[in-house]
Amino acid sequence: MALDLGGTNVRLALVREGHLLHTARLATQAQDGPAALLERLAAAVNDLAAWGRAEGSPPAGLGVASPGVIDRGRGVVRVSPNLPGWRDMPLAQELSQATSLAVALENDANLYALGEYLYGAGQGAGGMACLTLGTGVGGGLILEGRLVTGALGSGGEIGHTLVEPDGRACGCGALGCLEAYASATGLMGMLAEAQGRTSACQPGGGVEGLARAARAGDTLAAELFARAGVALGRAIANLVALTGLDLVVIGGGVAPAWPLMEPACRQEMAARLCIVDPGAVRVVPAQMGEQAPLLGAAAWARQRLAVD
């Protein structure tokens, strides 16, 4: 069984062999405080588990995809920018006590990557990184079939690698991270900074509006996506140099605008990657959409809890 805890929505699914048998969804409403949210999460898990038991598919464990920095050993959400008030939250223990299920907790972008690797665009890859371009830039890294988390737990945080020293401020507190350019927040921030320039962009149109303007020939909008593309090219080139991987999967809400970023990304990769053939690195769209983190969470629970 899988739970994807987003900043806006929570999604749950009963999963069997890479397929979602039954799903449920609720609004996160993090503003009501951690205790209220925990109670609603537990109720939703218990409801779906009861449905599964009635249908002859009782869940054996629960994989939880959470935003933020995770202490997976202790099952704790250390801090999460999208869940106000969550600091050192023992989410695995709380959910386990309230549902009687064994719980495996992991970062949502890591589980998105695992879902794409096992069932989507990453199937059969030797090494793969997955970038989820949304409000922020999530990342997951899979080498030789294993999710890279690392001793410090930060493995796969591609969104917080440097692409521009002394560059734009990132939500993490550092300057010049990939996330400050290739996320919705980054793109809209760059648009706001360029407000003196002539543009057809509607300020309230979000990234979709910006993408429409770019496709219609708006110079500024095209330039901002190109800046995001350059940032992605730098981060991907570093990834390839460090890990030798040959596949990058692009997902998340901003991914439909990937074709607007791809030429600049490819050009930057070609300029940066002199030690390997940049053409050997595939960069492809994600295939599983919202299902990816749920499928990844269910697989993670099986791996970590040795349950089905």
Added chain:
Amino acid sequence: MALDLGGTNVRLALVREGHLLHTARLATQAQDGPAALLERLAAAVNDLAAWGRAEGSPPAGLGVASPGVIDRGRGVVRVSPNLPGWRDMPLAQELSQATSLAVALENDANLYALGEYLYGAGQGAGGMACLTLGTGVGGGLILEGRLVTGALGSGGEIGHTLVEPDGRACGCGALGCLEAYASATGLMGMLAEAQGRTSACQPGGGVEGLARAARAGDTLAAELFARAGVALGRAIANLVALTGLDLVVIGGGVAPAWPLMEPACRQEMAARLCIVDPGAVRVVPAQMGEQAPLLGAAAWARQRLAVD
């Protein structure tokens, strides 16, 4: 048995359980051409193997540490800046035919890292990167006990990750790589570029002279090591974000000057690493020196060839 093919010297060793039983050394003299060098390498290996057989320690396989980009599957040195004329050289096959030993070929910085991980500063680390600061900047990455090479073979090439967009030209052809700042070539290049400035540095004194000047209070020399330290801090912060590793080992000929780079490196790491505690990342000097690549090569041969 192990062979470390350097641009200046070749070193060989009979290795048993992490100890060098007997060693040999010859000048590389790459300028005589690939055929002559191959012949001399094979003769040296055969000599040492004969000694081993006479002493009751016959070598079962040969691990070869080579600079440059390696195709380890085919045992080929694709290109090596330090070995002029070497392009797509089938080194493993040539040495195997001439010595009747099974040969496992790998990048020298990767084997240096493996040697430090197994027998030196990296023992027991959860995840480790090793940086060899010399003429260039070599790198090796070990995650969960395994050397990261990757589908494209470039794994661990930390020296060619970006630290300064549109920065100094690197030997690889790209701009702003770590190697352009934190290698002997990078440091001496920055000194040459600053030649109009007052300094006690002797142009012919190399990195050792530069380090002496910095220790004696020379402002320019101290500044150049600080620039190298900033570059290292950026590359290490990216490494930690991507892999979650908690140990970085600094080796190579420039490593004695590490204390001159460390404060700026630490400061940059603290500014960049907001998602994890920068204090949890240890950065320590290498312990095994020239033995590291030989010990790593012998271990690699055991792993890859399943011989002792």
